[in-house]
Amino acid sequence: QVQLVESGGGLVQAGGSLRLTCAASGSTSSINAFGWYRQAPGKQRELVASISVGGSANYADSVKGRFTISRDNAENTLVYLQMDSLKPEDTAVYYCYARRLILYWGQGTQVTVSS
Numbered sequence: 001q002v003q004l005v006e007s008g009g010g011l012v013q014a015g016g017s018l019r020l021t022c023a024a025s026g027s028t029s030s031i032n033a034f035g036w037y038r039q040a041p042g043k044q045r046e047l048v049a050s051i052s053v054g055g056s057a058n059y060a061d062s063v064k065g066r067f068t069i070s071r072d073n074a075e076n077t078l079v080y081l082q083m084d085s086l087k088p089e090d091t092a093v094y095y096c097y098a099r100r101l102i103l104y105w106g107q108g109t110q111v112t113v114s115s
Contacts, residue, residue: 001104003024004022006094006095006107014088014113017084020083024076031099033050033051035096035099036069036081037094049068053076063083066084081094083111087113090113
């Protein structure tokens with residue numbers, strides 16, 4: 001089992017930055033990928049970024065060049081999403097996931113970007 005807890009969300013003005021953190025616990029050594037999804041009101045959940053155990057990262061086109069995903073390689077327990085140049089359309093609940101045979105999810109953290 002893997003437990004995930006997100007933090008770092010909040011209210012920020014357009015153009016600002018936030019750093020989300022996902023803390024993993026439990027059977028973390030077998031996790032082979034982490035990522036972040038987001039879901040805005042009335043919209044489907046969208047994959048924002050993912051990172052493999054080898055460090056290979058992928059991003060949604062809408063966040064390329066603005067968001068950066070990273071993880072602590074040694075412990076495999078912390079994943080970050082650095083969000084810069086935030087836009088009002090980035091407003092959503094952001095969910096961390098970990099893949100270990102199946103996907104595990106955190107409870108989500110709200111990000112609100114005001115114009």
